[in-house]
Each structure stands twice: as C-alpha cells, then as structure tokens.
Amino acid sequence: MPKATFIGDDGSQTTLDVPVGRSLMEAAVFANLSGILGECGGSVNCATCHVFVESAHVEALPPISLVEEEMLDATSTERQPQSRLSCQLIMTEALDGIVVRLPESQV
Amino acid sequence: MLVSSKRVVSDLDPFSAEFRSDPYSHYEKLRALGPIVWLEKYDIWAVSHHDTVAAVLNDWETYSNAGGGGLANYFKQKPWRQPSIILEVDPPDHQRTRAALSRALSPRTLKAIRPRFEDDAARFVDAIADRGTFDAIPELVTPYPMKVFPDSVGIEADGRENLLVYGSMVFGSFGPVTPWYEELMSRSAEVSAWILAHCKRDAVAPGGVGEMIYEAVDAGQLTEEEAGLLIRSFLSAGVDTTIDSIGLCLRALAEHPQQWALVREDPSLARAAFEEATRYDSSSQSLFRTTTREVEFAGSTIGKHEKVMCFLGSAGRDPARWENPDVFDIRRRTVGQIGFGVGIHGCVGQMFARLEAEVFFQALAQRIETIEPAGPSVLRLNPGLRGLTSLPLTMTPRAH
Numbered sequence: 001m002p003k004a005t006f007i008g009d010d011g012s013q014t015t016l017d018v019p020v021g022r023s024l025m026e027a028a029v030f031a032n033l034s035g036i037l038g039e040c041g042g043s044v045n046c047a048t049c050h051v052f053v054e055s056a057h058v059e060a061l062p063p064i065s066l067v068e069e070e071m072l073d074a075t076s077t078e079r080q081p082q083s084r085l086s087c088q089l090i091m092t093e094a095l096d097g098i099v100v101r102l103p104e105s106q107v
Numbered sequence: 108m109l110v111s112s113k114r115v116v117s118d119l120d121p122f123s124a125e126f127r128s129d130p131y132s133h134y135e136k137l138r139a140l141g142p143i144v145w146l147e148k149y150d151i152w153a154v155s156h157h158d159t160v161a162a163v164l165n166d167w168e169t170y171s172n173a174g175g176g177g178l179a180n181y182f183k184q185k186p187w188r189q190p191s192i193i194l195e196v197d198p199p200d201h202q203r204t205r206a207a208l209s210r211a212l213s214p215r216t217l218k219a220i221r222p223r224f225e226d227d228a229a230r231f232v233d234a235i236a237d238r239g240t241f242d243a244i245p246e247l248v249t250p251y252p253m254k255v256f257p258d259s260v261g262i263e264a265d266g267r268e269n270l271l272v273y274g275s276m277v278f279g280s281f282g283p284v285t286p287w288y289e290e291l292m293s294r295s296a297e298v299s300a301w302i303l304a305h306c307k308r309d310a311v312a313p314g315g316v317g318e319m320i321y322e323a324v325d326a327g328q329l330t331e332e333e334a335g336l337l338i339r340s341f342l343s344a345g346v347d348t349t350i351d352s353i354g355l356c357l358r359a360l361a362e363h364p365q366q367w368a369l370v371r372e373d374p375s376l377a378r379a380a381f382e383e384a385t386r387y388d389s390s391s392q393s394l395f396r397t398t399t400r401e402v403e404f405a406g407s408t409i410g411k412h413e414k415v416m417c418f419l420g421s422a423g424r425d426p427a428r429w430e431n432p433d434v435f436d437i438r439r440r441t442v443g444q445i446g447f448g449v450g451i452h453g454c455v456g457q458m459f460a461r462l463e464a465e466v467f468f469q470a471l472a473q474r475i476e477t478i479e480p481a482g483p484s485v486l487r488l489n490p491g492l493r494g495l496t497s498l499p500l501t502m503t504p505r506a507h
Contacts, residue, residue, distance in 0.1 A: 011282075029209060029442045030442075032440075038442055039382070039442075039457070039458070039461065040449075040453055040457060040458075041442065041443050041444070041445065041449050041453070042448070042449075043448075043449055043450055043451070043453040044209070045453050045454075045455065045457060045458070046208065046214070046457065046458050047213055047214050047458075048214065048458075062125070066202045066206050067202055067205055067206045068205065069206070070206035070207070070209050070210040070213075071208060071209055071213060073211070073213075074210045074213030074214065074215040074216065075213070075214055075215065076214035076215060076218060106214065107214050107217070107218075107458075107464075
C-alpha cells in the first residue's frame, strides 16, 4: 500500500499506509494525527487540512482547482509555494512516499 | 417496467408537526425501510442513511441543486425569488462565486474577527450570568448572532429584525405551501426590498465581509450584481441557522450535565461540543436535490427532474456510521459528520458558524457553573430549519 509521511510543526514524523483513492486528509484524521482538522469533511470548505508538500511529487499532484486556490490564499498559516489542501491530495501509486509538512496552525 | 415494482413507498409526511417534533424516531422507521424510499404524500424520494445522503450530495452532476434546495422543483416551476448564484447553481458558474465567498469566510478572515466575537460573547453572557432562571432563546441565544453576524458583514444596526423574517422566508420556502407560509410571504416584497438595499456597495460598512465581496468586483472576479446576490446569500443563511444551531447545542448541554461539566472544566472542548451537537441535532435536518437524468440508485430507478430529500439529521443518527448514535458525547470523533451538508454545496459559512459557537460556549464556560432545563423547550416551526423559540434554563454563575 502507498505510504505518506506527515511532519508535524514540532518535527515529529508519522508515516501512514494510505489506500489508493483515499485523501491524505482522511488518512491523517483517521490516524488521529494532530495538526490536520479537516472539519468540512473534504468539501474544500474550511482550509483546515493545509499542508506543505515537501517531496518531489509535484508532477504527480492533481491540479489546484479554483476553489482550492482561493482557500489556499486565506489559510490560517501563510501560504507557501508548496501549499495544498490535503483533502484534495488523493493517494495514487505515483504519490507513494509523499512527504508533507504541517503548518503551525489550521484555524 | 419491473423496476417500479421495487419502489418502497411510505406515507410518512416529513413536514407534519408530528414528524418534526420527533424526527429521530421517524428517521429510524425510514432507515429501516431501505436505502431509498418514495414519499407518496409529496411524490418525492428520500434518503436517510449516512452513506446514501453523502453519495447524493457528493454527486452534483446527477443530483443538482439548480432545481432548488427545497420541495419546490425549479426545473418545473418558477422560483419565488431570483435564484441564489451560489446555492441554486451548478459548476462551472458555481466555482467562481463559491471561491469568492469561501475566501471571505476563510480561516484568515475569521482569525481577525475572533477578538470581536469574544468581546461580544462575554458581554451577552455577563448580562445573564446572575439571572437564575430565564428564557435562553430570546435573551441570550438570539441577540448574540444578531449582533456579531451583521456586524461582521457590515450591516447597519437599524432594522436587523428583517434578517430574521427574511431567513424564515428563505427556509420556509423549503417546505410545502401552507397558510403559515402564505401569511409569512405576505411581507415578502417589503422585507426583500430591505435586504436588497442592504446588499448594495454603499450600504455595507468598511472593513466587513461585505466589503471584501465588493473587492472581488474591483479585482474583476465578480460583477456588481453578483456581489449583491452573494451578500444576499450571507443575509439569507447566516443568522437563523446559527441561532438555531447554538440553541440546540445549548439545549443538549443543559440536558447532559456531565457533558457541560467537561466544557466548563476545559473550554477548549467548546468547538468539539458544537460539532457533536451538529451531528446529534443539526439545525439543518433535510434538504433536497433534483435529478438531472434518470438514474439507478440502490435498486430503484429515479426519473429525470425528480426531487430527492436528503435527511442530514438522520445521517447523524445512522447506527451504520456512528456508534451509539443517540448518545450526545462531545469527545466523540465527529470527523465526517454532515450536519453542515457535504460536497460543493456544503454550508459555505460553516467556519463562521463554528467560530461563533466556539466563542459563545467558551464564554459560557468561563462564567457559568451549572445549566439546567427549567421547563419544556418549544420548537420553531419552519420546514427548512430545526430550532427553538423558547428554552427555559436555570444557570448558576461560577464562583470568582
């Protein structure tokens, strides 16, 4: 099963098995990972699953939709070039090994 | 055709006073009937399980909101007002308006607004802290959103009661046309005119969310008319909904003193309490989608342009999704609850609502020791929303 690694704001690392088709937000939330809230359940509505993609997976990432674009502009922790909403990062074989860093705050 | 013989039919009336006063026992009956049920009284379909409700709401191409979020079928009849350009519209038009609103209601905006909410919440709680027994809906729950929400949008203080009347009309239009609704709508022209006037650029105060929407016009993202209609969306859905949600959460806490004790001892649980209340007893119990084509759903054939009623309130109590669904437990893992809806038309103001409620219950936790029911609460009769008109409570203040 593909894996994803989450680096907390405090530097702690957690690697999770994420089934193909499941979002990184869901995987993190179901593993009780602190630092990702996902309050809207994946509707691109709350921007509380903000992550920074650290690994070289840029080519394999899905494009940023207009709504995600707007939400990324208004996240609690300032947007960076590698910012994404993890509810939109759906695991694929090509994303195996993806590493994301969590922001300082989500709300 | 064979398929029609498989249709499960029920004579339940989801808009009857009997159903709405005790929806949860009726949901249990509905869920037991199967994944999709035909409600013959209104010629509509109904889904009531977490999985089926989420499936419908997530498939906007098949289950459109352009047909209207209520019982009325806009594919077949004329809407009572110019349709919302965010709620009653599908992509691609929806994306642009949604993006503008989402931004205005984002974590960044809310972070800036939070201190003002905290000041207001503390003042409203102070005002009732030593009252003993009082009716919490008119004296505490209603005044707070009526202050902080229009303040945030930038609406003048005079005439704000129009927001409540307009909200009643918007959510009243979700149900069948009844004498109650006709009476309410007799004021439609006058109240709608007030609302529209307050959506205009020169009517919204500087520094508010309303002004942010007009900034999107200046940036070329929206037209002037669209901005006005988006602000109308705020004013339609931003006040009654939070009054009802906070009221229902407060009732749940009053009825579950051990849960209230948890919040009082650790006010950081306020947000979780509100989230659980939204699963347990959402102010939005149901909404509709309308099919854009004939579709097979769980063994039934739904025709084109037919209404599907989605029971959010039942999804929150579905034992297939939730352990002990009828237990109010603020420490429950609520992620995935759909009391705010889900999908592209999920409540755009949900982060605003969460913040309002979190701040409110934190203020209460800091000032109040005990909350107890002091008499029966009274439900509000609006087909589109569940809420209370009266909630007699006895509160004791915390020792200083």
